[in-house]
Amino acid sequence: MNITLPKMKNCSDCPIRYNAVCSKCDEAELSELEEIKYYRTYDAGQTIFFAGDDLEFVGSIVSGVASLTRTMPDGRVQMVGLLLPSDFMGRPNRTTIESDIVAETDVMLCCFRRRPFEKLIESTPHVGQRLLEMTLDELDAAREWMLVLGRKTAREKIASLLSMIAMRTASLQMRKPTEGTEFILPITREAMGNYLGLTIETVSRQMSALKKDGLISFDGKRQIIVPDLEALLAETGDDSDGGFLN
Amino acid sequence: MNITLPKMKNCSDCPIRYNAVCSKCDEAELSELEEIKYYRTYDAGQTIFFAGDDLEFVGSIVSGVASLTRTMPDGRVQMVGLLLPSDFMGRPNRTTIESDIVAETDVMLCCFRRRPFEKLIESTPHVGQRLLEMTLDELDAAREWMLVLGRKTAREKIASLLSMIAMRTASLQMRKPTEGTEFILPITREAMGNYLGLTIETVSRQMSALKKDGLISFDGKRQIIVPDLEALLAETGDDSDGGFLN
DNA sequence: CGGTCTCTTGAAATGTGTCAAAGGCCGTGG
DNA sequence: CCACGGCCTTTGACACATTTCAAGAGACCG
Known part of the structure; x- marks a missing residue:
């Protein structure tokens, strides 16, 4: 499943500008982010992180779909999250990741190295506030899914x-x-x-x-x-x- | 299942002082919180919020256990969260609640009216940061539970x-x-x-x-x-x- | 055009749900 | 102090949804 990757130079062209973790940022904050961001792309089927990996960067899905999955020792697999454009990947203040993250389609990411991003959260409140909102939404979605998994x-x-x-x-x-x-x-x-x-x-x-x-x-x-x-x-x-x- | 409720006057006596949403607060921030907090208690079996209710306050579990559950129209029920002492209940920037919250044992809550608390998050970054951490932990727990529900x-x-x-x-x-x-x-x-x-x-x-x-x-x-x-x-x-x- | 991968369909096996009855615990009241 | 009733839990027998195992169909690609 191939999807044409957006071509961009700066954040104002970004298709997820008004939904991603940066959506509340003003111009000044945005240029701070702009300095440390970089793009990465993955082909469908590629693993972005393996469970247990060092979480070297965090970032937003710009285009494509990625999944979070957990695997049991005997091979049973459960998907625990589906990351769509504008969703945030990774978490601050955690050095490793506990799920596999796999590109289900071709994926483009807007990445930040974890450490600088963590500092940025402390200095620019709008990023932290937006991330809190997004995390709360994801929690709601996870709970909705628990009902699906448990009772339907x-x-x-x-x-x-x-x-x-x-x-x-x-x-x-x-x-x-x-x-x-x-x-x-x-x-x-x-x-x-x-x-x-x-x-x-x-x-x-x-x-x-x-x-x-x-x-x-x-x-x-x-x-x-x-x-x-x-x-x-x-x-x-x-x-x-x-x-x-x- | 009765549990003796802690008697307290101020935050420094609080059993969850170092784990709850207030754990990162300094003295100044704490006294700001102290001004708007109030306690509530519930008996085992009582419903704290019904799904769809107006979320008038948010707060921390001081003692006891509460559950979050969703109910389907035909009566099937799925618990989607278990709130233990120091866990946070409710969410800022959302006017209604979408799960029932039930006291499984006698419960004591440290409450804040939602609006003032939302303002507080904007003004005192430590509360927001801690809430983000706690929410990310809850999200991890929810995902762990998805594996349990889906594959075990x-x-x-x-x-x-x-x-x-x-x-x-x-x-x-x-x-x-x-x-x-x-x-x-x-x-x-x-x-x-x-x-x-x-x-x-x-x-x-x-x-x-x-x-x-x-x-x-x-x-x-x-x-x-x-x-x-x-x-x-x-x-x-x-x-x-x-x-x-x- | 053969090989591989994904998807579909069938038949049998099995784990969990449903329905039903009985046992244990506890507070209430005689 | 014992008897009664209510509630939660346990256990059994059977039904049924989903999994497992197996085979075949369809699509894509070299």
């Missing part, structure tokens, strides 16, 4: 994942999500299974079942068409349109 | 929960956890099930199985004795002593 059926899990991606895609495109939506699944069946705590066979079966019931259809393996998002949301087990639509 | 068997789930509580108890008592430990389970079987994504019957069966295998024994229903913590850890499916022991 396989069909509800798949519907939840597809709805989440559909909602996000629709909102990026500034469209009312009520009518039909289509999007490209940025992850493989295996990644879906690892995200949802299911085997790939179960993922496949439930995808087929949703298709048979007319809730989704495919265009190829990855392009998903959702003719009626509300109908799909009804399959998630959550409150109908649980606050998403309005 | 019932037996491994129970072993993970018991190990976690045993480790924490041992470290509070400043004891090497290697040899025997005993502790009081602060939660009911139902709460265990809700935490682990299991029914109470499965919890009960697995507890019995662990007992039959000599990994734990009971003294009453709630007092748990762990003769050999490493043996219990080996049942969690994680790396043997995964960084906990040292």
Whole structure:
């Protein structure tokens, strides 16, 4: 899954300028950041960090999708986070990382070496405040996911994942999500299974079942068409349109 | 499950002074906090906030245990967080709360009305910095739990929960956890099930199985004795002593 | 056009849930 | 002091969803 990487020179051109950890920064703060930032790119499938690695840098996803996964000694894998453009990767004040971080698609990162970034948090409050907000949002998302993992059926899990991606895609495109939506699944069946705590066979079966019931259809393996998002949301087990639509 | 509530007048007597959101504050900052703080107590079983409630205050757990739970429309329940002494409850910059918060034991809170606290975060950086640290730790814990929920068997789930509580108890008592430990389970079987994504019957069966295998024994229903913590850890499916022991 | 990888589908195995009943603990009231 | 009722927990039998094991289909690439 190749995605053209944005070409940029400075922060004002940056596609995630108003969503990333730097979004609250004024011009002065931004130029401080600009001095220490650097870009890195990864190909789909490449591992950005291995669990246990020294966390030499932190940064923002500029484009692409990366996953955080934990692996048990016997090989069972659970995805514990999905990093999308503008999401922050790594954490200050921690020298090692405890999950693998893998580029699910081609990924471009805006990086800061960890130490200088930590100092920057102390000196420029807006970065710390924004990072707190983003971390709280991630915590909410993680908790939402705990409900999915702990209590939902396989069909509800798949519907939840597809709805989440559909909602996000629709909102990026500034469209009312009520009518039909289509999007490209940025992850493989295996990644879906690892995200949802299911085997790939179960993922496949439930995808087929949703298709048979007319809730989704495919265009190829990855392009998903959702003719009626509300109908799909009804399959998630959550409150109908649980606050998403309005 | 009753716990005697600490009697205090000011922050310097506070049992969580060096762990809570205020732990980085100097004297000046502390007296600012002191002016706006107030205490509240709840009986075991009482709900502190209902999902959807207006978040009028935030605060720290001074003593006791509270849980965060989400409930699906059909009644399925998943616990998404367990708040222990010094943990922070609520979040700044969010007007409503999306989980129920329930006192699992008698609970004492140190509260701040939300608005003044939000202002305080902007003015006293140490509070915000500490809150960021604590939130990042919670996020790590939530991710750890996603692995438990998504990929572990019932037996491994129970072993993970018991190990976690045993480790924490041992470290509070400043004891090497290697040899025997005993502790009081602060939660009911139902709460265990809700935490682990299991029914109470499965919890009960697995507890019995662990007992039959000599990994734990009971003294009453709630007092748990762990003769050999490493043996219990080996049942969690994680790396043997995964960084906990040292 | 053969090889590899991902995905789909089928049949059987199994772990956990569901339904049901009984046991233990504890406070209340006779 | 004992009996009663309520609540939490345990245990059993059976049902069922998901996993496991296995084979085949489809897509992509050299």
